[in-house]
Amino acid sequence: MGNGLACMPIKDMRGGFGSRSKRNSSQRKMAAQEELLHRRALSMAINQQNSQRFDGSMSRRTGSMSSRRRTLSDPFSNGKQVPIYLENIETRKFVLVHGEGLGAWCWYKTISLLEEVGLTAVALDLTGSGIDNTDINSITTMADYAKPLIDYLQGLPDDEKVILVGHSCGGAVISYALELHPKKISKAVFLSATMVVDGQRPFDVFAEELGSAENFLEESQSLLYANGRDKPPTGLMFDKQQLKVLFFNHSPSKDIALAMVSMRPIPLAPIMEKASLTPENYGTVRRYFIQTIEDNMLSPDIQEKLVRENPPHGIYKIKGSDHCPFFSKPQSLNKILLEIAQLSW
Structure with a gap:
């Protein structure tokens, strides 16, 4: 990658634990853990009715992990949670930015897991997403779409920084925030995300798999035309x-069911807007990319191309x-976020 990071795979912990009874016990523990997370999601959804964001905070200190490039299987899949101790963390607050069609609700497991080790997690609804009632057809710029995030960063105390996490097209949103408020952000994490370069449209990241953005716009049956068929499309679903x-x-299946009733159409204009990014602002924040290996939306090949063309720190x-x-x-995902939080460079 040109940044000196080595690739060090971590052992896959999904097998080799002996007897069938142990495997059955592990499966029961996983099911119980999953059920607990879903119950927390319901509680968060109820609380969210009175708030624009999921917001939680605790202050328990929790060890140093390796900063090398890693390949992870799910580390808790054997049912035995490995103790994690966090120390000397410069930034304890995560701000989670969802991808296209999603909302703050999609982060419920991540929020719960981060808070369990004493970190703070805030998930925002972008304009026209989640419980924000803005008509997506009225969102015509990245500034419109990213306004809740920018407002949140502007409202932070002068001495406070956050770790931004952007998923999918939320990567373009956090890139926009890096350009505007680099001093408010200690690190930026791109989760299978559109980590664009200057002058690139977020939608262009998907163009190779779609044929081309222009052909997609001409042929897609998923487009919304709020201003009439003779005008550019305004949304995508x-x-x-x-x-x-x-x-x-x-x-x-439970998460898929949640998504099916919660996802919203996608405003098209923000992801068709060319990014304006400078070394003086965007370039001063440490960036990390998390690749998803069996991703059908943003293929591993496209993700590899993104990190080649715009190398992150890790x-x-x-x-x-x-x-x-x-x-x-x-x-x-949580284990990686904890590791990134502890990196001091």
Whole structure:
């Protein structure tokens, strides 16, 4: 990668534990853990009715982990949680930015897991997403779309920084935030995300798999035309079967059901807007990329191309993850986020 990081795979912990009874016990523990996370999600959803964001905080200190490039399977899949101790963390607050069609609700497992080790996690609804009622057809710029995040960063105390995490097209949103408020952000994490370069449209990241952005716009049956068919499309909405195949090919059925009733159409204009990024602002923040190995929406080849063309400070991989590891591999994602939080360079 040109940044001196080595690639060091971590042992896959999914097998080799002996007897069938141990495996059955492990499966029961996983099911219980999953059920607990879903109950927490319901509680968060109820609380969210009175708030624009999921916001939680605790202050328990929790060890130093390696800063090398890693390939992770789900580290908790053997049912035995490995103690994690965090120390000397410069930034304890994560701000989680969802991808296209999703909302703050999609981060419920990540929020719960981060808070369990004493970190703070805030998940925001971008404009026209989640419980924000803005008509997506009225969102015509990245500034419109990213406004909740920019407002949040502007409201932080002068001496406070956060770790930004952007998923999918949320990568373009956090890139926009890096350019505007680099001093508010200690690190940026791109989770299977559109880590664009200056002058690139977020939508262009997907162009190779779609043929081209222009052909897609001409041929797609998923486009919304609020201003009439003779005007440019204003939104995009995949049908449910497409979503299951593209986003959730390894996600639990409960999370897929949650997504099917919660996802919103995507405003098209922000992801068709060219990024304006400078070395003086965007280039001063440490960036990390998390690759999802079994992703049907943003293929591993495209993800590799993104990190070649715009090298981050570190790269991580999650085995067995679809496009939404906060659903399909939440523990592996959490372990990586904790490691990134502890990096001091």
